[in-house]
Amino acid sequence: MSILINKDTRLVVQGITGRDGGFHAAKMAEYGTNVVAGTSPGKGGQHALGIPVFNSVADAVTKEGANTSVIFVPAPFVKDAIMEAADSGVSLIICITEGVPTLDVVEAKRYADLKGVSLIGPNCPGLISPGKSLVGIMPGNIFKEGRTGVISRSGTLTYEVVYNLTLSGIGQSTAIGVGGDPVVGLYYLELLKMFENDPETDSIVLIGEIGGDAEEQAAQYIKDHITKPVAAFIAGVTAPAGKRMGHAGAIISSGTGTAKEKTDAFAKAGVPVASEPAQIPDLLRAQ
Amino acid sequence: MKIHEYQAKDFFTQYSIPVAEGIVCRDVDSCLETYKNLFSEVVVIKAQVHTGGRGKAGGVKIAKSPQEVRQHAEAILGMDIKGFKVDRVMVAQGVNIASEYYLSFVIDRNSRSVVLIMSREGGMDIEEVAATAPEKIIKIAIDPLIGIPEFLARKAAFMLFDSFDVVKQAVPLIQNLYKLFTETDASLAEINPLVVTKEGKLIAIDGKMNFDDNALYRQPEVEALFEPDEEEKREQDAKSKGFSYVHLKGKIGCMVNGAGLAMATMDMIKLYGGEPANFLDIGGSSNPNKVIEAMKLLTSDPEVNVVLINIFGGITRCDDVARGLIEAFKYLKTDIPVVIRLTGTNEAEGRELLKGTSFHSAQTMSMAISKSVELSKSRIK
Numbered sequence: 001m002s003i004l005i006n007k008d009t010r011l012v013v014q015g016i017t018g019r020d021g022g023f024h025a026a027k028m029a030e031y032g033t034n035v036v037a038g039t040s041p042g043k044g045g046q047h048a049l050g051i052p053v054f055n056s057v058a059d060a061v062t063k064e065g066a067n068t069s070v071i072f073v074p075a076p077f078v079k080d081a082i083m084e085a086a087d088s089g090v091s092l093i094i095c096i097t098e099g100v101p102t103l104d105v106v107e108a109k110r111y112a113d114l115k116g117v118s119l120i121g122p123n124c125p126g127l128i129s130p131g132k133s134l135v136g137i138m139p140g141n142i143f144k145e146g147r148t149g150v151i152s153r154s155g156t157l158t159y160e161v162v163y164n165l166t167l168s169g170i171g172q173s174t175a176i177g178v179g180g181d182p183v184v185g186l187y188y189l190e191l192l193k194m195f196e197n198d199p200e201t202d203s204i205v206l207i208g209e210i211g212g213d214a215e216e217q218a219a220q221y222i223k224d225h226i227t228k229p230v231a232a233f234i235a236g237v238t239a240p241a242g243k244r245m246g247h248a249g250a251i252i253s254s255g256t257g258t259a260k261e262k263t264d265a266f267a268k269a270g271v272p273v274a275s276e277p278a279q280i281p282d283l284l285r286a287q
Numbered sequence: 288m289k290i291h292e293y294q295a296k297d298f299f300t301q302y303s304i305p306v307a308e309g310i311v312c313r314d315v316d317s318c319l320e321t322y323k324n325l326f327s328e329v330v331v332i333k334a335q336v337h338t339g340g341r342g343k344a345g346g347v348k349i350a351k352s353p354q355e356v357r358q359h360a361e362a363i364l365g366m367d368i369k370g371f372k373v374d375r376v377m378v379a380q381g382v383n384i385a386s387e388y389y390l391s392f393v394i395d396r397n398s399r400s401v402v403l404i405m406s407r408e409g410g411m412d413i414e415e416v417a418a419t420a421p422e423k424i425i426k427i428a429i430d431p432l433i434g435i436p437e438f439l440a441r442k443a444a445f446m447l448f449d450s451f452d453v454v455k456q457a458v459p460l461i462q463n464l465y466k467l468f469t470e471t472d473a474s475l476a477e478i479n480p481l482v483v484t485k486e487g488k489l490i491a492i493d494g495k496m497n498f499d500d501n502a503l504y505r506q507p508e509v510e511a512l513f514e515p516d517e518e519e520k521r522e523q524d525a526k527s528k529g530f531s532y533v534h535l536k537g538k539i540g541c542m543v544n545g546a547g548l549a550m551a552t553m554d555m556i557k558l559y560g561g562e563p564a565n566f567l568d569i570g571g572s573s574n575p576n577k578v579i580e581a582m583k584l585l586t587s588d589p590e591v592n593v594v595l596i597n598i599f600g601g602i603t604r605c606d607d608v609a610r611g612l613i614e615a616f617k618y619l620k621t622d623i624p625v626v627i628r629l630t631g632t633n634e635a636e637g638r639e640l641l642k643g644t645s646f647h648s649a650q651t652m653s654m655a656i657s658k659s660v661e662l663s664k665s666r667i668k
Contacts, residue, residue, distance in 0.1 A: 027602065075501065101472055101502035102394055107431040109399050114432075139601030141632055154547020156599040160652065163599070163630060180546060181501075183399045209547055212396045235550035238535070238557045239566070246531040246546025246568040248501060249396070254414045259554075276555050278653055 002129035002174045003149070003194040003201070004092060004118075005068060009133040012037040012057055012066035012090065014073055014081050016048045020096075021072035024137050025049060028070075031140040033133045036064040057088035070126065070135050071095040078122060079104035086112040086119075093185075094135050095121035102248075105183045112185070119185030123248070125155040125177035138175070146171015148284065149195035151188060152207035153180055153247070157235060161207055161277045168281035173201040180247025182211070188218035196226050203229040203284050206271075210236030211250045211257045219265035229287035232266050233274045234259045288498045290512045291335040293377045295476075295494035302467040304460055304478075306491045309379030311335060318360040319353055321378040329381025332359045336371040337516070339412075339495075344368040349381065371516070382492060383485040388447055389413055390461070391477035392468045394499075398428040401468060403435075403461065405447045409480035435465045448483070456489040471509055472502030528580050529570050537562025538663045540585035540594045540623075542578070544569055552597050555652065561660035564591045578615035586621055592666040595659040596627045597652060605629040605637030613644060624662050628655035 011028065015021035016038025026049050029035045037060035038048050044055030052064065060066040069085040071078060071093065078100045085093045086108070093112060100122045112119045120127065126136010131145040142159055144166040152158040158177055165172065173195075178187055188206065195201045204226070208215040215234065222230050237259040239245050241252040252258050263273045272283045293311040300306060308325060312318045322330055334346030341347050346368050348359035356378070366373045387409030395402040405425040408416045417424055425446050429435060437458060444457035460481075468476045475497040482492050503510045515523055518534055525532035531546060535553070539561050543549035546568045553563035565588065569581050578596075585594055598608050608629055616625075626647040629637040634650075641648040647662070649655035 076504070099501050101505070102474065102499045103401070103431070103469060103472055103502070106394070106400055110431050137602065139632060142601070152547070154545065156543075156545025156601065157547030157551050159545075159599050159601050159631065160548055160551070182394060182396050207547070209550060214396065217397075233551075235547050235554060237554040238563060239550060239553070240533065240535065243533045243566075244500075244531075245533060245550050245566055250546060250550070256414075275558055276653065277551060278651065 002132055003191070003198050004174060004176070005127060005129050005133040005135055007132050008067075009135065010034050010036045010065050010067050011135060012039060012060040012064070012069045013051075014039050014057060014069055014071045014085065016040060016051065016053060016072075017043055018072055022048060024072065024096075025051060027140070028134050031134040033135060036060070037066050057085050057090065061089040066090055068092045068135060069094070071097060071122075073097060075099040075101070079108045082108035082119060083111045086115040086117045091117060093117060093119045094124070094126050095119065096124060096126060096136055098123040100181070102181065102183050105181065109183065109185055120176065121179040121184055123181045124179035124184065125158065127174060127176040128172075129174045130172050136177070138177070142166060143175065144171035147173050147200060147202040149173050149198070149201040149204045150175035150207070151191045151195075151204065152177050153209050153249070154207060154235065157277070158207060161205060161233065161280055164278050165205070165281055170281055170284060173198060180249050182249040188214055189221050192218065192221055192226055196228060201228065203231075203287070205280055205284070206230060206232045208232065208234045208262055209247070209250050210234075210239050210245065210252050210259050210262075211247070213257065213261075215262035216265040219269040219271060222271055223269035229284060230271050231274060231280050231283035231287070232271050233277060233280060234262045288500055288503065288509070288513055289337045290496055290498070290509070291337070292333065292494055293335055294512050295496040296491070298467055298471065298496060299491055299494055302463040304463050304467070304491055305489060306494065307379045307382050309377045311375050311377050312360070313375045315357055315360045315364065318356050318376065318378050322350070322353060322356045325378065325380050327380040330356065331379045331381060332356065332363055333377045333379065334363050334366060334368060334373040335375045335377055336368050336373055337514070338369045338371050341368060346373060382482060382490060384482045385485045386483045387480035388482070389416075389479045390447070390464070390481045391475065391479070392465055392473070393475050393477075395428065400431060401429045401465070403427040403429060403443055403465070405443065407447065409482070413479065429465065434469075435462050437462070450487070452487055453483055453489055460489060471496075472499045472506050473497065474499045525567075525584055529577065530581060530584070531566070531568040532584065533566040534588070535563055535565050536590070537564045538590055538592045538667070539659050540564045540567075540588065540591040541597065542567050542569055542581045542585060542594065543597045544599060548597065548599055552595070552652070552656070555656045556595070556660060559656050559660045561656070561663050564588055575611045575615040578612055579618055582615070582619050582621070586623060592623060593659050593663040594623055594625045595655060596625065597655060598627075598629050600629055600631030600634065600637065604632045605634040606640060609637040609640040612646070613640065626655050626659045626662065628652060
């Protein structure tokens, strides 16, 4: 198993004829993901990288049996792209694009909820179930098949942590980047629950950062509902208040959302917090 | 992005939200002129700066005569409030306040929606109320597909006000403020205090708006109000080159790909006993031009005595990154030591290329950071 994506994932790439969409469609196919279709309105009937291109996501679902969509379209068109995917019959949407207006995400996420479709992102690196499927922009070669689930708000920091896990012989069941914006789709609580229920996941790594209080909520949720070992890392201990640290959501506002509040919450919940990424494998093994 | 109170009130007026009449003035004479024209014996003189706590800093004063207007305007203009210099004040009509309330719309991460926040504890710092008396705060999440129909605005208004006469004024105010919020891509639209006057009128006494940076491309009217301070100018300049940059006060300049890894790099520098000079995310690719621009940015800070380049080569291969760095440093003249850590695809090849160069190459993040801290300390002595 694994969560969200696996060998049965049939992926449609929205924006496959764009530079990023095309580049990553090829990388995902190379990794072994079933990239069954792409969309680009007006270019239906063409092929990109040998993959059939359709005018709409609905066509990709009907004609190629797509069940998952990944979005690479530019930020101003993301709201419509998410809503189109939510309406098409896919069950999971992953939005990679960064810089999407927050109110667009609020609206599109609400529409996806209404349609019963899960959303990951935007402004995220996507996810991978090593050896099975890669959806997004993560570098497949640093991952290793295994039994640890990874949830993160970041991209390259996730790679850093995963790299350390892989070097220590700890493989991953699924690794997910939830996105660095204040409002995104699936988050810690939903994903922790999925990993708890996944028979092929034995432990979980949670990589958080400053901004908001999602880590505090996750700590409480872990204490109440998660039986599998969890190790955490929080980025932004040295971040000054009131400044956005790259990610739109990584900001300490009105004195809340600090790294200290988050590490304290984990400590209170009995979740060990690594002071540097290289410690995570040991923290998992010690449990 | 932040704007001033008077600018927020201009938006309020555009959206038919009643405000205490006022005019922005940049010198004492125009304050006196405004005082004459407002036909109000009592006026409030308020510093216009991009920060809260103006009242506590002495930036808000009541004046009841031309002499007092002059006295307060002279004191407030030029004042420094939390590092912001006051170059304009708002001279606003005095209001007979009967009761004060809090009302705002804000993006809420948890409900992934806009929430209406209200409280009868008006005029107070709302975070303080939330911390000490959370039961005094009313929160209503707004369904973005429906917005605020009249019944919902009425329901909210009845929670806040006892008089039906005031409720009737509050209904359009709530609807219009939400309309303003969504139409301008705000991240905060706050009225604190919202007051009921002794004459029974509902008026916004103070207004604050922040906006979503991601949406500025479609909000030219908002973007035109952007007034960056010195730090923000530097950040803006970096942004135009595809970087995300925040200046700090330490000695070790960092160049990292990815925001999370950049934060973790700063944190580890501190953990290892050093001081990071900045946050810098150079984004996905690391082509030579980007590295050159990033080095210029880092070395423009006179405090920086070591540069640490921490690149996780994912899709971009480390040997390509190494070639890019070598190429970039052909054009850079600096005596600041540079520590490079490359990890990921083809990292061994990447490090091989860096051998025999003047770079200090390190295999892991820990090694790179302890080397940077050591070099930084030795250069202070």
